Amino acid sequence: MKSPDVIIIGGGVVGASVGYYLAKEKRKVYILEKEYPTAGSTGKAIGGVRQQFSHNLTIRIMIESVKIFSQLSEELEMDIEWYPGGYLFLAHSEEMKNNYLKAIAIQKSFNLPVSFISPEECQKIVPSLNLENLLGGAFCPTDGHANPFKVTYGYLEGIKREKGKLFSYTEVVKIKKEGRDFSVWTEKGEKFSAPIVINCAGPWAGEVGKLVNLEIPIYPERHEGLVTEEAPSLFDPMIVDYRPDGCYFFQFHSTRHIIGCYTPIPPVLGPDNSSTFQFLTEMPRRMQRLIPKLGEIRILRQWAGSYEMTPDGNPIVSETEIEGFYVVAGMSGHGFMLAPGIGKLFAEMITKGKSSIPLDEFRLNRDFGKKEVMR
Amino acid sequence: MKKRPKIVCRCEGIEEKEVMEWIKRGYRTPEELKRILRIGMGHCQGRTCFSLLVRLISRETKIPPREIKLPKRRSPLKPVPIRILAHFRDEKP
8 A cells, every 4th residue: 555644756855855754754755756855946956055044035945954954964875975075156247246245244143154255365275276366255154064975875865764666767746635635646557546746857847846736836947967077185175266157066075086077058947968069168168267276187077957946936835726736846947945944844744734934925826027146 | 703795886986785785675677776776877887887786686596697687878979078079069060
């Protein structure tokens, strides 16, 4: 009999985290994953974790997430490679500097140790940083990075310890509410049933929504990434260059690979995740421009994945008009870093009726007009 | 004579016993094991270890090797220095 308390659709980091915190509250959790865990957006994430946002709620959730990340290795009995190396947002224009100063004022009201530092101070943190046109940077030393694969599989093993189950290569094709329970059919013809179904399908969350006739405004946007060979230790923080031809990259503390990506302008919409030669040549140009010393380091691999975008760039963490059907998706490029905090808070919502930080602003039926500035 | 560990992935130094531990936990595809253990993520991009990995999975699961799908190949074929790739963009035809 396949009747758990909760069915989660999607075995990425968000589904795994939501499942883990529900399983810890003694809910029997089944995760249905259409491919294998991390096969979607999670496996394409580079692993950055930051609290520097412009939206109050995102900042509060991220403070919670960072707290969780810092002790997650012990809790999951697996080294998730958390390292608080900080995040450095570079300002190459007055406009950019002012945006950061405004965001810093908001972030400081939550006691984040963030400050705007001079170009020379930036160079202290990132030796051999090119100071050309640099006006300084927004730096938060308690941001950092971790390994998305380890976090996801760590959460999943935790779910299994609590008697939950993971069903890989199990695609959901039909959902029907029959009385109090949902019946969920897979492409293999298996049937599951549960009173609660949570849509954590990332870029496919819209399609899963269609199975219950719900309109969920989440659409995939292609982002490419690459990784270098192991290099000597060069710098601790994630470096973010928000210029139109900027990029973001950091060096993993554990394996010393440099990993990064950029946001193409205009955005590349759609589910196609092929890699391009343009990215493979353009990204190194942008990296080398910031840190000329990177020139000799070799690129090992490139890939592409989907940001799961919502109209305002903020997640959807919400009940729906169908009682018992929830959405936790649309993380808009921040799913990995948000997952621990959102998973924990969402589990509180389900088990206690309300979360310690109210998540109403991320409800499905909101006005999607106000955008996240630090995308 | 001390028993030395059997190395499956030389670039990342991953031993047979680590691989077997995760196969026994139910992760039975090269894609999953690559992501958990970094097997095939090093310099050789799986040229050495993937065939060994397939044999280990096959031995444990009895799935014939030819039915075990290898991870996606990612470019570049060989590691290329950043300066060389960056130079492509500077050359205006």
